[in-house]
Amino acid sequence: MLRREFIQRTSALTGGLILGNGLLKSFAADGEVFSRDGEPVSIGIIGCGDRGKGIMSILLQMPELFHIVATCDVLDFRLAEARKMGSFTEYADHRRLLDDKKIKAVVIAVPLNLHHDIAVDTLSAGKHVYLEKTMTYNIPQALDLVNKAKQYSKQVLQVGHQYRYSPLYFKVKEMIEKNYLGKVTQIDCRWDRNWNWRRPVPDPSLERKINWRMYKEYSGGLTAELLSHQIDFINWAFDTHPDELFGTGGIDYYKDGRETYDNVQVVLRYAKTGMVGNFGATCANAHEGYNFKIKGTRGMVSLLVDDGVYYPEPETRKELTTVDGVTGATKLEWNKDGGIPIVKEKLKDGTWYALQDFFQCIQNGGQPASNVLTGATTACCVHLANQAVYGHSIEKWSSNFNFL
Numbered sequence: 001m002l003r004r005e006f007i008q009r010t011s012a013l014t015g016g017l018i019l020g021n022g023l024l025k026s027f028a029a030d031g032e033v034f035s036r037d038g039e040p041v042s043i044g045i046i047g048c049g050d051r052g053k054g055i056m057s058i059l060l061q062m063p064e065l066f067h068i069v070a071t072c073d074v075l076d077f078r079l080a081e082a083r084k085m086g087s088f089t090e091y092a093d094h095r096r097l098l099d100d101k102k103i104k105a106v107v108i109a110v111p112l113n114l115h116h117d118i119a120v121d122t123l124s125a126g127k128h129v130y131l132e133k134t135m136t137y138n139i140p141q142a143l144d145l146v147n148k149a150k151q152y153s154k155q156v157l158q159v160g161h162q163y164r165y166s167p168l169y170f171k172v173k174e175m176i177e178k179n180y181l182g183k184v185t186q187i188d189c190r191w192d193r194n195w196n197w198r199r200p201v202p203d204p205s206l207e208r209k210i211n212w213r214m215y216k217e218y219s220g221g222l223t224a225e226l227l228s229h230q231i232d233f234i235n236w237a238f239d240t241h242p243d244e245l246f247g248t249g250g251i252d253y254y255k256d257g258r259e260t261y262d263n264v265q266v267v268l269r270y271a272k273t274g275m276v277g278n279f280g281a282t283c284a285n286a287h288e289g290y291n292f293k294i295k296g297t298r299g300m301v302s303l304l305v306d307d308g309v310y311y312p313e314p315e316t317r318k319e320l321t322t323v324d325g326v327t328g329a330t331k332l333e334w335n336k337d338g339g340i341p342i343v344k345e346k347l348k349d350g351t352w353y354a355l356q357d358f359f360q361c362i363q364n365g366g367q368p369a370s371n372v373l374t375g376a377t378t379a380c381c382v383h384l385a386n387q388a389v390y391g392h393s394i395e396k397w398s399s400n401f402n403f404l
Helices: 003-008 050-059 076-083 094-098 112-124 139-151 167-177 204-210 221-237 314-321 350-364 372-391
Strands: 041-046 066-072 089-091 105-108 128-131 157-159 184-191 244-250 263-270 275-282 290-296 299-303 308-312
Touching (some): 041 094, 050 066, 050 105, 066 076, 105 112, 112 128, 112 139, 128 350, 139 372, 157 350, 157 372, 167 221, 167 299, 184 221, 221 263, 221 275, 221 290, 221 372, 263 372, 308 314
Parallel strands (some): 041 066, 041 105, 066 089, 105 128
Antiparallel strands (some): 184 290, 263 275, 299 308
């Protein structure tokens, strides 16, 4: 295959970006997505911890799209922290916030065990939902929320797997579809840190409310909080789900009373597509941090959160560098390691792109790229992975999880 033919098969390395809902959208120089129909959406924030305040900070950067009306948290000091970001109506009970007629949409950024119930309450109140990942705490809740969302089909329910919206990850998905990687067989992912994952506790009675990620009653641990992003991307990019899940882990470093593991490794076997996915996280070493490799017979992509490189295999590299004086094809740029940078532009936080799509779906209808069906698929993966890790078992995908 000549370089001309190879490049003409895709725009992934030379051109357009496919974004939310399968639409081709244009980007300005600063990355801003065009299309601003309608008034700003009045929005409420339920959960003002680190993630809730992080989403608030991004919403405040897009006043033409969203207007934060109210905040809600069961902890007074969290409301006080959010108060430093602006003047909002404050609630301690999420049901009172949902009674506010001015609010059209709600961000839910609460402990995982509360996702389902508050999402159902929000749909019942007639609001659009931006629900943080993982969508639900367990499989029964995921199945129930799929059914509940069908009853409120005019309302948007978007799940916070924001990497589905990053231009980088859209390009990688396109590269996979256009066969730049060839037959993919191996996926290697890590999300490591050297930190105990604890937040300060002003009163010992608040330990479980503040450090809920440490306790199984509230949390899915590292698999739900971190690895779910990479698991979700593989589901999306390959239109698949795992058939078998293996896992192991332990409380191997922080002997501090936590219940969720500080060191996990899960292996997902995608039998129908012939892939093995390795997903691991530790709280005891930060050298690799976030690392995501997808390996195929024609090439590999190596991804960070906002950067990525394509490494072609030797035969693919020959095809890319074959001189064809007729083509006039865009010159490819190689880095010192023999890879091709996937994006050149400086990218925004993935949540920024996700909230753009949330606004567009509210205004114009349609399903978000990360929706209740895709969110349920990933929630089932996470639940099965945790069952494998904590139960030392092999878990299998059930036909009852097929939502489409």
